[in-house]
Amino acid sequence: MNLNEYEKMATFEKDYWWHRGRLRLLDTLIGKYAENRTDLKILEVGCGTGENAEYLKKYGLVYGMDIADEAIKFCRERGLERIYKDDLVDIKTPELLEQKGKFDVILALDVLEHIQDDVAAMSNVKDLLGENGVFIATVPAHKFLWSEHDESLHHKRRYHSLEIKRKLADAGFEVLRKSYFIVTFFPIIVFYRFWNNIFGKSAYPKTSYVLLPEAINNFFYKLLQIEAKIIKDFDFPVGTTIVTVAKKLK
DSSP, X not given: OOHHHHHHHHXXXXXXXXXXXXXXXXXXXHXXXXXXXXXXXXXXXXXXXXXXXXXXXXXXXXXXXXXXXXXXXXXXXXXXXSEEEOOTTSOOOHHHHTTTTOEEEEEEESOGGGOSSHHHHHHHHHHHEEEEEEEEEEEEBOXXXXXHHHHHTTOSOOBOHHHHHHHHHHXXXXXXXXXXXXXXXXXXXXXXXXXXXXXXXXXXXXOOOOOOOHHHHHHHHHHHHHHHHHTTTOOBSOOSEEEEEEEEOO
């Protein structure tokens, strides 16, 4: 992403319904698969501007890595420690390599779609995970939803549900859960993306953040809170995001 997109992300992450809803999803999944422990060792791959890493500190010790200088800069400005510039496909940071086999939770939240060799990246996640650790990943769903939003974020792909499951298996994982998320707004987002693809294309691709009135933003967030609670025990059959939880094969 370019600097403008990181600045936009830093502005939106604190209050925007989509980002806040994803944190509720993490609470649900960490609660179920890591028992809400407060002594976890967590790595967020693609930590961006650091909002998630800041939030996750309530669960234990948080590490972060990102390939972009801009992302590291934002994290440092937040005062976050253990944040490293590195590439998941070819990890070189000694502090991260020392943690191989020691992480309880590794998160890749809308990250894998940025990586050309995503299977190699998943394989390195497997090496970093502890024996009973879990890998939680979210990726954009449905190839037909490709739009300038994806182009502006330099996505390599959107995923089919069978594709992400097969690639995790090829990287040495057992998939514990696979569900869609952001279900409530699926028809609206489909319409918005198709409309923009036909009538709203611009010369310079930009993300599809839409600044909403506070009441509507909070209403959307409440709906995602409900989705996050339901997903604890139920897999949604459709949505704009695929969420997976996996553990490495022994």
